[in-house]
Amino acid sequence: MKAYHIGAQAGISSLTAVEVPEPKVTPGNVIVRVKMVCLNHRDVRIICGEYGPKRPADRIPNSEGVGCVEEVGSDVTGFVKGDRVIAPHFVSWSRGPFFQAVFARDVGVTEDGWLAEFVSIPASALVKVPDSLSDQQVVPLSAAGLTAWNALVEIGKIKAGDKVVTLGTGGVSIAAMQIAKMHGAKVCVTSSSDEKLDAAKRLGADVTVNYRETPEWGAAVFDALNGGADIVVDTAGQATLAQSINAAAPLGRIAIIGALAGAATTGLANYGSIIGKNLGLYGVAAGSREMLCALVNAAAENQIEPVIDRVFPFEQTPEAYSYLEAGGHMGKVLVEL
Amino acid sequence: MKAYHIGAQAGISSLTAVEVPEPKVTPGNVIVRVKMVCLNHRDVRIICGEYGPKRPADRIPNSEGVGCVEEVGSDVTGFVKGDRVIAPHFVSWSRGPFFQAVFARDVGVTEDGWLAEFVSIPASALVKVPDSLSDQQVVPLSAAGLTAWNALVEIGKIKAGDKVVTLGTGGVSIAAMQIAKMHGAKVCVTSSSDEKLDAAKRLGADVTVNYRETPEWGAAVFDALNGGADIVVDTAGQATLAQSINAAAPLGRIAIIGALAGAATTGLANYGSIIGKNLGLYGVAAGSREMLCALVNAAAENQIEPVIDRVFPFEQTPEAYSYLEAGGHMGKVLVEL
Amino acid sequence: MKAYHIGAQAGISSLTAVEVPEPKVTPGNVIVRVKMVCLNHRDVRIICGEYGPKRPADRIPNSEGVGCVEEVGSDVTGFVKGDRVIAPHFVSWSRGPFFQAVFARDVGVTEDGWLAEFVSIPASALVKVPDSLSDQQVVPLSAAGLTAWNALVEIGKIKAGDKVVTLGTGGVSIAAMQIAKMHGAKVCVTSSSDEKLDAAKRLGADVTVNYRETPEWGAAVFDALNGGADIVVDTAGQATLAQSINAAAPLGRIAIIGALAGAATTGLANYGSIIGKNLGLYGVAAGSREMLCALVNAAAENQIEPVIDRVFPFEQTPEAYSYLEAGGHMGKVLVEL
Amino acid sequence: MKAYHIGAQAGISSLTAVEVPEPKVTPGNVIVRVKMVCLNHRDVRIICGEYGPKRPADRIPNSEGVGCVEEVGSDVTGFVKGDRVIAPHFVSWSRGPFFQAVFARDVGVTEDGWLAEFVSIPASALVKVPDSLSDQQVVPLSAAGLTAWNALVEIGKIKAGDKVVTLGTGGVSIAAMQIAKMHGAKVCVTSSSDEKLDAAKRLGADVTVNYRETPEWGAAVFDALNGGADIVVDTAGQATLAQSINAAAPLGRIAIIGALAGAATTGLANYGSIIGKNLGLYGVAAGSREMLCALVNAAAENQIEPVIDRVFPFEQTPEAYSYLEAGGHMGKVLVEL
Ligand SMILES: [Zn+2]
Ligand SMILES: [Zn+2]
Numbered sequence A, B, C, D: 001m002k003a004y005h006i007g008a009q010a011g012i013s014s015l016t017a018v019e020v021p022e023p024k025v026t027p028g029n030v031i032v033r034v035k036m037v038c039l040n041h042r043d044v045r046i047i048c049g050e051y052g053p054k055r056p057a058d059r060i061p062n063s064e065g066v067g068c069v070e071e072v073g074s075d076v077t078g079f080v081k082g083d084r085v086i087a088p089h090f091v092s093w094s095r096g097p098f099f100q101a102v103f104a105r106d107v108g109v110t111e112d113g114w115l116a117e118f119v120s121i122p123a124s125a126l127v128k129v130p131d132s133l134s135d136q137q138v139v140p141l142s143a144a145g146l147t148a149w150n151a152l153v154e155i156g157k158i159k160a161g162d163k164v165v166t167l168g169t170g171g172v173s174i175a176a177m178q179i180a181k182m183h184g185a186k187v188c189v190t191s192s193s194d195e196k197l198d199a200a201k202r203l204g205a206d207v208t209v210n211y212r213e214t215p216e217w218g219a220a221v222f223d224a225l226n227g228g229a230d231i232v233v234d235t236a237g238q239a240t241l242a243q244s245i246n247a248a249a250p251l252g253r254i255a256i257i258g259a260l261a262g263a264a265t266t267g268l269a270n271y272g273s274i275i276g277k278n279l280g281l282y283g284v285a286a287g288s289r290e291m292l293c294a295l296v297n298a299a300a301e302n303q304i305e306p307v308i309d310r311v312f313p314f315e316q317t318p319e320a321y322s323y324l325e326a327g328g329h330m331g332k333v334l335v336e337l
């Protein structure tokens, strides 16, 4: 089959088109014929060797995709050829709260991912998707969408009328905006680009703040939301935490999702505000299959809008990676097989 | 001022139009000039002497209304003349979980209510309402809406994609339908009237079941919701509980709100299903001021649709009561001053 | 190997001693050499044909036991020969909240149980027990103890100073008393026998009520606990629910565990108290492997006292069953291999 | 009456013994005759001018005390002369979750405190204490104890078998150790003094770590607790947060209580562990009256051990402050009237 390997992990140019044997079906697993793959910044970091230890050069990357069941393992029940499916990338996290060992089985990282004609996934991780959701609607749900769902619903306990701020307009942030609107919340989106903020408004954002123009954007968000955010979706990292604390309402919950923005070089000047506002800060790492089921259900019930920036053919996957890395996109960058 | 007294509490004819002195402002309290009053079935039961012990004949009834601040007590801060306000009827329940003593101060029951030109309410119970909500949008929030909010949000932990069933189309049920839709849930409404079910569909109900045509409506709801309701809003009482249990999904939450449908004469044949499905059954009695603030906030953010059946002038309040008791209405019955 | 079959399920005399081949190890499973078996009333009901549909006559009963790993399946990691282990009887319930399908794999009911020299259990269900806990301490944890833990900790959110009442002195009730005391709670135990109540006091019960002498024991418990029970462990059934409601404090949680006391022939006269006290009633069915891990951990940390009434040799298992059914015991009835 | 004023807030020497008129009883308030006062480090910081803005020089300090009702306001019910009482220092926080305005009424900070013969407290904040608890048992509950209860019970959801670490042996830490033991948890105490660690062991600590001898004490605690702490009580501040993160188990909760250890000069090298372990970090500021009621209840039920280092007469209060500031104490420093 056609596939890509991550190669030397020295940058996007390491991505190598290969022709390899199809994965063989084994007990408990399902072979999925891939239809569409979603690129995430995590994938770029892996291919750049910046995401944990180096992986074998023949690893097939990508954690998020949609496809159809091609073949089921001898002891698998509940799936038949043709079922359209997605899966969380932590394939051993079926249900219940997070546990440390989820990192041991991470599709696209510790085992082969979706960037190929076929991928083998444990049946216990697969989620069937309803016909009412298109491939483009459903493909961003299993990684970016799932993380946003975990942050807002499981951890944030979002309810109608709550106020939410998302940092930037990346995949998790857009998903968070959509999930928040689905729950009747008010959403503020931040970005360094007025074009992206305009696009966010068209997608449902209630208020926006340009963090380049307003370096003290925490206070600006606090005011724009008329008393601060009940939930802050911090997809950046330690360098933005101080502003996230400023943006939060009393009893606010800050979902700590990313570490992209670089380490902070100084402590938090507003550390005392964590106490003064009784904030909760929560580390979030993707989510369980059960959460993904709930999200798919909610997405179908509310006909989530796909926010797609551009779709590349499989042969142009390296260009798709470069396009994502350049950062000019607003919405998902997809690869179609 | 003009007002009504509950009189002998022998039926709606006991309601007596009177001319009485205006309430005097006292420390901690606010005099509110009443604009609009909402009638609830609880009010009918009080006037019929069916709601706890008899009350003094000169009690002014009604628990739900909207008005404008007329005068504030000497030590009251945060309110000025003209502020438009509502209040939960358990006026001592400011925040936090239910406590037994909330019943001791019940506006329209243990102390004078809204059916008058002026009413005295503790400042600590008042909620200011934003200009973006009309009187008709806001007046049903403080009793029926608040109970529905407590049932769905506080107790039910509703989230997008959840499935909800409401029993009947009374005030709490319609509010529950609207609050559920606000949260991206799927809603089934039951009624004995196809006209009311049609109206419910126009208001957003996803599926409907006529419980007169389908006595085993629990199973019908279970199927219509494709696996049962995550939240059952049981506004009826013990006689409907068995069907509510049948309607519930595993881990479903049944909000026990009403006792109108009469006592059950037999035990539950499906008592074991409470264990078999791990159900939770919860008694719900209105809600706190803090919950009402959250509801007003959510109603404003999502521009809740007022569902008004008919508005009567103050002089025709007895007719309004009779109209409500007749049961043909679909939506709120209001009295305007 | 030596084992018992449930036979015709027409009563304890159906229990049949047999000599059958040892179970063969299969992928994902572990063969456990049984050391000790705990008898529960559920086992009696199964053998009497009163617990769901009839099962195959060659089913080996009993849901609760302790043993040592004898042989592990080809793909099993984490267990070696000699490890001392227990398991919840719903072997597919690893973690997270209850789900309906747990009933499909119920050790001692839908598949062979512990009343044999060897039993095959899925590795994913096994819990290793620390040396600091004896067989007698640990054997009652996996069914009776687990149910009590689920009721008090997961559902009841027990904390120090809470007030708990247990109905009767059966296995779940005694476990509940011990788990409640472990959490610094105050416990009331009820029984029809003053001897058992005395024994309960020696085991840590703070107050006791004889429900035969005091038919309105709900009110008596309410008073004895100085304002009612925060958690009621109702191991009986619908016939006791009215008294359980009376015993509960406002916001009290009633764990509905058993259906032994027979169906109620009338509705609840105090149904309105569910609303008046804002009670929560919760169906409870055993618990997950993860809860069992937490319980074993707590039992070891607090050196839970084994409450053993009598230990029978394997050959006298029918006598042990009869002894249990007679109801005179106070504490666990065990069978030793 | 005799009292102390905080004076110029330039250090302990600012504390000034004065003779002032007794507070007059006003509606809603109760005059309490003070029996015993507890000194906390917060009190030292106030008197040193290090706790927010300067306060009026005639402010009477101290947030924690016990006394007897002397006189009740005209409209106060539920209290009579002689009732022994305590109160949380955020006197407007009756119940429910934290809200920002609690800081506006802070006894000993924004209004006169306990360091006098009489203090006026709102009746709505008072908690009656049972005879079974002595003054010495009860006096440390309302500030240090309440904070520890909030951290462990409300936020930490502590249960038997959980593992807890407390930073240091200050008042909150000792209370946390006792409350954790009350709930059947396992406790690790850290200190820079082996003598204090020995004392902690005598008081119930299961394991101890000397953080002076072991600068990487986070890892040491993680190992000593065999997989990390479920709850970290971080009474220090930003400078200790990195070690607290290392000490935490996956899904661990870190209660951020203090800011005494000084600001961090660098960011967190282990920031990613917040995500990797899915930690929750929570700012905690004292607690509500309702939490204090629960704590008093738990303390009485479990006969909490008073941990008193030294009791000073009222006249030697400055010496008591100096003794506390010197830091050699292990347990509470009290002033008796
Ligand atoms: Zn992006
Ligand atoms: Zn109606």
Ligand SMILES: [Zn+2]
Pocket (backbone or CB within 6 Å): C041, C169, C170, C171, C324, C329
């Ligand atoms: Zn028994």
Ligand SMILES: [Zn+2]
Pocket (backbone or CB within 6 Å): D041, D169, D170, D171, D324, D329
């Ligand atoms: Zn100290």
